[in-house]
């Protein structure tokens with residue numbers, strides 16, 4: 001970096017380095033089960049209430065052969081709807097502990113997280129949605145969106161659709177890092193393919209067990225600008241304001257955005 005020539009740049013890089021290090025350090029202590037408990041059990045996973053978050057998220061009408069989920073974490077809710085519209089699904093995450101949590105569910109292990117309330121929505125006929133999803137998920141790979149080739153192994157060709165939920169803003173130290181991560185992810189998508197993103201609005205931290213992980217606060221305007229700037233046309237953009245009753249101290253999120261964008 002050119003900070004050795006300019007002391008002010010050295011301060012900037014030092015500040016940036018501390019926030020990059022802070023993000024990385026946070027994920028060393030990330031506890032999947034605490035994260036699941038905080039966000040995917042009552043009250044946030046309340047399917048009865050009108051202002052419940054879940055129904056708002058699980059619709060996905062994009063179709064194709066292969067869907068890649070980036071930054072899956074220990075969760076599968078984000079690909080439930082997609083399994084009706086894609087032949088193959090690849091999950092991916094940075095942490096082995098999350099990939100192990102996903103593997104537990106995929107293999108039907110007794111101590112896996114119970115996603116059955118999510119799998120009942122929307123109601124469908126025929127064989128179990130859980131079994132269909134288990135058939136469609138072809139792998140759980142390592143990914144690092146801060147790398148030019150985010151996926152390991154890098155053997156997957158461009159995919160028809162990418163989903164990513166609560167990831168980019170939660171793993172980027174600053175806007176330049178988020179835009180770089182989005183550009184890296186975009187290289188994995190075919191031209192004309194769809195990016196389906198869910199993210200946190202104006203969130204600065206979240207808890208995942210004994211760790212408080214910093215989040216880059218982003219608003220609707222910035223998200224639209226970043227996605228457009230990454231070479232997409234935004235087709236759908238929706239905002240969900242987090243009701244006071246779902247602000248339970250596990251983060252300081254103001255709301256949630258959902259977007260569908262097509263790669264030009």
Ligand SMILES: C[S@@+](CC[C@H](N)C(=O)[O-])C[C@H]1O[C@@H](n2cnc3c(N)ncnc32)[C@H](O)[C@@H]1O
Nearest residue numbers: 071072073094095143144145146165166170171
């Ligand atoms: C807030 S969680 C989101 C999990 C899940 N997608 C959801 O909707 O709840 C952020 C995820 O990003 C992952 N992550 C952290 N650093 C990453 C990186 N550099 N590249 C890709 N994923 C990363 C974490 O392991 C974690 O699973």
Ligand SMILES: O=S(=O)(c1ccc2c(c1)CN[C@@H](CF)C2)N1CCSCC1
Nearest residue numbers: 039044053054166170200206251253256
């Ligand atoms: O919107 S949620 O309440 C939710 C779910 C996950 C997260 C947040 C919010 C906000 N903080 C994020 C930290 F990155 C993680 N939701 C939980 C029920 S299923 C759909 C998603």
